[in-house]
Amino acid sequence: MxxxxxxxxxxxxxxxxxxxxxxxxxxxxxxxxxxxxxxxxxxxxxxxxxxxxxxxxxxxxxxxxxxxxxxxxxxxxxxxVGSAAAPRGADLQEMSDQSHEWLTLLQDMDEQEIPGPVKDALISQIEHLIWLIENAELFGGARVSAEANRVIGSLAQASATMENANPETVSRWKKSWIAFIAICVAFNAGAPVVQESITSGTEIVKEITGVVNDVGRPE
Structure with a gap:
């Protein structure tokens, strides 16, 4: 196996x-x-x-x-260089920590807050990302970065299914999402997770949220 x-x-x-x-x-x-x-x-x-x-x-x-x-x-x-294809960063500890926090967040959510199949798929993806981080010396940082980007996209799609989530969970989700994007931006650029990265992550979240909110609206 x-x-x-x-x-x-x-x-x-x-x-x-x-x-x-x-x-x-x-x-x-x-x-x-x-x-x-x-x-x-x-x-x-x-x-x-x-x-x-x-x-x-x-x-x-x-x-x-x-x-x-x-x-x-x-x-x-x-x-x-500086993209997901050739990230400058080498320290993946923050991404690993954030990935484990996402696992805890998802495992704490019930069927009313997020559909079971969506939840299970996200958990599987994040567990795979953690495995890649643990094997980064074998497969490289670019694979980690690419998989992290895929997780971000999946989380964006999952956001549209959380209509019944309680406000506390939504707030926790958004904060974790911004933090995760900031860590990915910083890893690609080879920089610490500074305010500029968090700001970039916030702007990306705003754009993604805008698109998600537009889905299904009549023209």
């Missing part, structure tokens, strides 16, 4: 890498895309067996392809 989970993350890393390469300037993009089939073959092993003990790890992928992958990572970092 653990191998399947980790392998799935590596496949996701390939998908993310393709997206990042496509965001590069044309010359770097075209040169890097030529190596994608070799990376896919190394990850998927379509002509070999993962449990074959007679195959050394050195036979999975050539050193020249690995060198190019590392060079590609340097180009991505140089062009996309």
């Amino acid at each position: 653990e191998f399947a989970r980790r392998h799935g993350e590596v496949v996701q890393l390939l998908v993310t890498t393709i997206e990042q390469v496509n965001a590069l300037p044309e010359r770097s993009r075209d040169r890097s895309l030529r190596y994608i089939p070799a990376l896919w073959a190394a990850i998927m092993q379509p002509k070999a067996n993962w449990v074959d003990n007679g195959r050394p790890a050195s036979g999975i992928i050539g050193e020249d392809t690995l060198d190019h992958l590392e060079a590609c990572a340097d180009i991505i970092s140089g062009n996309l």
Whole structure:
């Protein structure tokens, strides 16, 4: 099970890498895309067996392809630094703490406040984010940042289902949401969670809330 989970993350890393390469300037993009089939073959092993003990790890992928992958990572970092693709931050403790607080908040909510399937899906997503944070040295900060962004989007959608939540829960939700966005903004920028990050998070929340409130309104 653990191998399947980790392998799935590596496949996701390939998908993310393709997206990042496509965001590069044309010359770097075209040169890097030529190596994608070799990376896919190394990850998927379509002509070999993962449990074959007679195959050394050195036979999975050539050193020249690995060198190019590392060079590609340097180009991505140089062009996309400060974004979710190449976050500057290294300390994930605050994001981990906030993620655990979200788990507690969601687990304390009942069916009347948030639909069960929505709640269960959010808990699963946040638990996955925590797992990625715990394995950041293996999968990298960019995967953590991307998953955190996905969680933010899911929380935004879930906000529209909380019509029957009590005011205290709504207030706690909003404060946690702003704090979580601020932490993600700060992590991407490689900065401490300062007032500027919180302000940015507040503005993003206002924009998202405005969109959510507009959904379903007659034109």
